[in-house]
Amino acid sequence: MPLYDPVIYDRSLPVQSYWETTAQPPEYAPLNQLETCEVAVIGAGLTGLSAAWHLAQAGVEVAIVEPG
C-alpha cells in the first residue's frame, strides 16, 4: 500500500496544487476610484498578506492592492 497519494508515484500525471483545487478566492471589484485607508499594502504575496493580517489584528485599517 503506497504511503502517499498515487499521483506522486506516476510521473505521467500532472501534480495538482492543493491550493488550486481547494481555494475559492473571492472576486473583488477593480480599484477604479480613490480609496482611503491607514496602510496600503502593495502585493498580496506571503509578505503582504502577513503584514496586512498583523496590521488588521492591531486595529489598523489596511487595504491590499493586487494586480488583476
Ligand SMILES: Cc1cc2nc3c(=O)[nH]c(=O)nc-3n(C[C@H](O)[C@H](O)[C@H](O)COP(=O)(O)OP(=O)(O)OC[C@H]3O[C@@H](n4cnc5c(N)ncnc54)[C@H](O)[C@@H]3O)c2cc1C
Ligand atoms: C516555483 C516556486 C516554488 C516555490 N516553492 C516554495 C515552497 O515549496 N516553499 C516555500 O517556502 N517557498 C517556495 N517558494 C518561494 C515563495 O513562493 C516565496 O519566497 C514567497 O512567495 C515570497 O513572498 P513575497 O510576499 O515576498 O513575494 P510574492 O509571493 O511574489 O508576492 C508578491 C505579490 O506582489 C504582487 N505585485 C507585484 N507587483 C505588483 C504591483 N506593481 N502592484 C501590486 N501588486 C504587485 C504580485 O502579484 C504578488 O502577489 C517558491 C517560489 C517559486 C517561484
